[in-house]
Amino acid sequence: MTYRLFLAGLAMTLSLAGCATKPGGDASLKTGYAAEEPQHRPLKAHDRVEMEPTKWAGAELETRETDAWSGPHHLAGRTLEVSSLRDLKLANKEVILTFDDGPAPGKTERILSTLDKFGVKATFMMVGEMAEAHPATARKVFDDGDTIGSHTFRHPDLDKMSFDMAMAEIAKGENAVSKVIGTDVSFFRFPYLADSKRLREAVSARDLVIMDVDIDSKDYFNTTPAAVVTRTMDQLQHRGHGIILMHDIHSRTATMLPTLLSRLESGGYKVVTLKFHRGSAPASNLVAQADLKMTR
Numbered sequence: 001m002t003y004r005l006f007l008a009g010l011a012m013t014l015s016l017a018g019c020a021t022k023p024g025g026d027a028s029l030k031t032g033y034a035a036e037e038p039q040h041r042p043l044k045a046h047d048r049v050e051m052e053p054t055k056w057a058g059a060e061l062e063t064r065e066t067d068a069w070s071g072p073h074h075l076a077g078r079t080l081e082v083s084s085l086r087d088l089k090l091a092n093k094e095v096i097l098t099f100d101d102g103p104a105p106g107k108t109e110r111i112l113s114t115l116d117k118f119g120v121k122a123t124f125m126m127v128g129e130m131a132e133a134h135p136a137t138a139r140k141v142f143d144d145g146d147t148i149g150s151h152t153f154r155h156p157d158l159d160k161m162s163f164d165m166a167m168a169e170i171a172k173g174e175n176a177v178s179k180v181i182g183t184d185v186s187f188f189r190f191p192y193l194a195d196s197k198r199l200r201e202a203v204s205a206r207d208l209v210i211m212d213v214d215i216d217s218k219d220y221f222n223t224t225p226a227a228v229v230t231r232t233m234d235q236l237q238h239r240g241h242g243i244i245l246m247h248d249i250h251s252r253t254a255t256m257l258p259t260l261l262s263r264l265e266s267g268g269y270k271v272v273t274l275k276f277h278r279g280s281a282p283a284s285n286l287v288a289q290a291d292l293k294m295t296r
């Protein structure tokens with residue numbers, strides 16, 4: 001019920017934004033956002049009141065966060081131990097939160113603080129160069145008990161590189177992140193999700209679990225924090241569960257996260273903590289194991 005109300009409110013906001021946009025003017029999403037500012041159109045007595053409208057304004061959202069999202073929370077789900085991609089199976093209403101491209105000082109810490117408030121853990125797919133540039137932030141993520149993966153060293157499109165260059169990028173990223181946090185990293189995500197069958201097989205043979213994406217928050221689009229929440233929840237409603245892609249290098253992501261977690265919680269979702277577990281090779285993994293020996 002609340003979600004429908006939320007959607008209705010959002011539809012109204014969007015239509016207002018459309019009305020407020022000058023004909024022939026810049027109808028970009030950013031203009032739409034500016035048009036949402038309440039002072040341009042004060043609510044009248046007969047207008048529907050949007051759910052928690054103040055929470056949708058970026059700056060205000062931050063300062064009100066503590067009061068609005070205080071616990072107790074029941075968002076934390078089970079811990080899922082995986083040794084290969086095939087173990088990464090989620091039940092209905094289960095999600096894994098992932099943040100790519102960091103660490104980014106300030107933003108990553110804000111995200112950590114929100115995760116802590118809700119009592120959940122996420123997986124941070126760090127870019128090697130970023131981890132080297134911001135080692136203290138990378139270590140904060142690790143010390144906080146979140147899961148860490150790598151995301152290449154310089155974030156190139158691996159599909160556009162030679163196989164050897166691509167593998168070198170992957171290894172360099174993995175080593176850089178691993179060195180900064182002082183332990184192995186066992187998860188990997190392809191930048192731009194640009195993979196190939198050959199690269200996927202080679203990455204798996206390195207004993208890395210590939211992190212695919214089920215739900216793309218598209219938080220890299222220049223939209224409002226609210227739009228990121230809506231887009232994510234819409235996809236999740238259709239799919240029922242999944243790995244959510246976000247980025248800890250964007251302010252809007254840090255800003256919208258309390259709202260997203262609040263929506264997940266009220267929607268009955270559970271945030272699964274992901275851990276790598278070096279398993280004894282089952283029969284089905286024998287081929288990959290054989291490749292591994294040959295590669296190393």
Ligand SMILES: [Zn+2]
Pocket residue numbers: 100101151155190191192
């Ligand atoms: Zn990325």
